[in-house]
Amino acid sequence: MDSDEKLSADIAITHLQSHSPKPNEPxxxxxxxxxDNDSFVLQSVQRVLAEIGINAKAFHCADEMLANSDLKAAGCVITDLRMPGLSGAELHQALLDRDSTLSVIVLTAHADIATTVKLMKNGAAAVIEKPFRADTLRDEVLAAIASSQKGYARRKRQLDAKERISRLSSEEIAVMESACRGIPNRQISVELSLxxxxxxxxxxxxxxxxxxxSVADFAVLRATAENG
Known part of the structure; x- marks a missing residue:
């Protein structure tokens, strides 16, 4: 790795660290x-990302990727728009339907305004025209990964909050909900006949x-369970 490549890798690491979800979270x-069904494109993208220490896994079709990937991980998918089988837009929709935490970047030689707007409205991280600039691709990938990491961490906190609340009995929930509304124990006892x-x-x-x-902590936990 030459000095420019090392600098790019250092910048990439700094970018990801600066966008990490929270200081106290790993x-x-x-x-x-x-x-992409084009092996040349796959190899080109892999080389570009390898320069900043990213080892990308390649697939020749969307169905293969869906069947052999961790869709709940933090990271991103870089997909061609037009491919045999599922298109890039259809792959993106399939990931949304599966509630995936992966960000999606679409590469295309057939970009038009309508398609780009539709993809971005549907939540795509970026739409990049082929032939792509290496620095543009790297920047978009790092931004997409950082965004996915935040979403992954938020979902992890939400699932943890839901799991903790699920430990309560219905009677305990009734008491805590009343306490959250600021009702004193004496009044709660009257309302619940206890x-x-x-x-x-x-x-x-x-x-x-x-x-x-505290009850305030429970209120925060409940909000996290509901909204992430």
Missing amino acids: LPSTVVYLV SNRTIDRRRQSAMRKLQVD
Whole structure:
């Protein structure tokens, strides 16, 4: 690796670190998948990404990629628009339908405004015309990976919050929901026809299961479970 390539790799690492989800969260491992029926294009993209330390896995069709990839990982898919079988746009839709966390970059020699606008409205990270500039592709891939990492981390927090809340009994949830509305224990006990001691016991049990220290923490956890 020459000095320019090393500088590019260092910049890439710095970019990803600066866009990491949170300082106290480990950076998720990332994947990059290439989909194109043209072997020359696949090899060209792999070479460009290898210069910044990205080892991209190549597929010749969308169905092969869907069947042999981790769709819930952090990373991105770089796909041709026009291919035999599923097109790049159809692959993108298939990933959305599967609730994938992967960002999508579309490469095409047949770009038009309508197609580009439709892809971007549907959530594509970028649409890049062939022949592509190496620096443009690298920049877009790094941005797409950073975006996917944020989405991956957000989903992980949401799933964790949902799992913790699922530990509660319906009775414990009723107590915590009332507490979130600012209702004091004495009033909750009247509304639920329970003793103050029972209300307090259920509240403490819920907080242990949730691993939170306060009702405010539960409110944050509930919002995370609902909205990510």
